Amino acid sequence: xxxxTTYDLPCGRSLEQLWAQxxxxxxxxxxxxxxxxxxxxxxxxREATDELAADRVQPRIDLTDRIMxxxxxxxxxxxxxxxxxxxxxxxxxxxxxxxxVVLRFAADEIDGVRARRCRVRALGVxxxxxxxxxxLTVAATYRDDLAELLATVRERVMAACAVSVGVRLxxxxxxxxxxxxx
Numbered sequence: 141x142x143x144x145t146t147y148d149l150p151c152g153r154s155l156e157q158l159w160a161q162x163x164x165x166x167x168x169x170x171x172x173x174x175x176x177x178x179x180x181x182x183x184x185x186r187e188a189t190d191e192l193a194a195d196r197v198q199p200r201i202d203l204t205d206r207i208m209x210x211x212x213x214x215x216x217x218x219x220x221x222x223x224x225x226x227x228x229x230x231x232x233x234x235x236x237x238x239x240x241v242v243l244r245f246a247a248d249e250i251d252g253v254r255a256r257r258c259r260v261r262a263l264g265v266x267x268x269x270x271x272x273x274x275x276l277t278v279a280a281t282y283r284d285d286l287a288e289l290l291a292t293v294r295e296r297v298m299a300a301c302a303v304s305v306g307v308r309l310x311x312x313x314x315x316x317x318x319x320x321x322x
Contacts, residue, residue, distance in 0.1 A: 149172075149174040149175060149178055150174050151168075151172050151174045151175060153168070153169075153172070153174075153175055155178060155182070158175060158178055158179055158182060159182055162179060162182055162183065162186070165179065202254055205254055205256075205279075206248075209244065209255065209256070219235055219236030219237045219240075219260070220235070220236050220261070220262070221233040221234070221235055221236075222234050222235070222236060222239065222260075222262050222270055222272070222307065223262075223270050224270065224305075224306055224307060234305060234307075236259075236260045236261065238305075239260045239272065239274075239301065239305050239307070240258040240259065240260045240274070241258075242300055242301065242304045242305055243255075243258050243260065243274055243276060243297050243300060243301060243309075244258045244276070245300070246296045246297045246299075246300035246301075246304075247276060247278055247293050247296070247297055249296070250289070250292060250293055250296060252280055252281040252283065252289060253278050253279070253280050253289065253293055254278060254279045254280070254320065255276065255277075255278055256277040256278055256279060256317055256318075257275075257276070257277040258274060258275070258276045258277070259274065259275045260272055260273070260274045261273055261274075263310055263311065266308075266310075269307070269308055270307050270308075271307075271308050271309075271310040272301065272307055272308065272309050272310065272311075273309075273310065273311040273312075273313075274297070274301070274309055274311070274312050274313070275312075275313040275315070276293075276297060276312060276313070276314050276315070277315045277317045278293060278314065278315070278316060278317065279316075279317060279318040279319065279320050280316060280318075280319060280320070281319065281320060281321070282319045286316075290314060290316065293314060294312055294314055297309070297312060297314075298312060
C-alpha cells in the first residue's frame with residue numbers, strides 16, 4: 141500500500157517544489173499568496189531546525205555517577221530477602237537491594253547531595269516489626285550548612301524507608317565521602 145507524501149497548495153504547487161526553490165522563488169512564487177505564506181512557514185521551520193541542530197545539549201553533570209551507581213547495584217545482586225511482616229515470616233519480603241535503591245533515591249533527591257553506596261541489613265525484630273540498619277555513603281557540595289544538610293539527608297532517608305518500604309530504619313550510618321562542584 142503506497143502512502144501519499146506530497147501536499148499541494150491551493151494554487152497547485154507542492155510543498156516539495158516550494159522547498160526546493162525556497163531562496164530563489166520564480167514569478168509565480170513571488171505573486172501567489174499561498175506560496176508566500178507557505179514559504180515564510182518553511183523558512184521559519186528551517187531556522188528552527190538549524191537552531192536545534194546547532195544547540196549542543198550537555199548531559200547532567202551527575203549522569204555518569206548515576207549510571208555507575210545503577211551498575212554497581214546490579215552487580216551486587218539482590219542481597220538477602222528481608223521480611224516486611226515479621227509476625228508472619230515468608231509471606232511478604234523485599235530484597236536488601238530494593239531497600240538500598242529507595243534510600244539512595246531519597247538522598248539523591250536532595251539538592252547538593254549524591255548518594256554513592258548503600259548497604260542494608262536486618263537488625264532483627266522489635267514489637268513484631270523488622271528493624272533495619274543501613275550504611276549510606278554520600279558526596280555533597282561544599283557549603284556552610286553542611287551539618288544541616290546531613291541532618292536533612294538522615295531525616296529524608298529514614299522517612300523514605302518507613303513510608304516507601306514500610307520498615308523502620310533503626311540505625312543509619314551516614315558517611316560523607318567526597319565533595320563535588322555544582
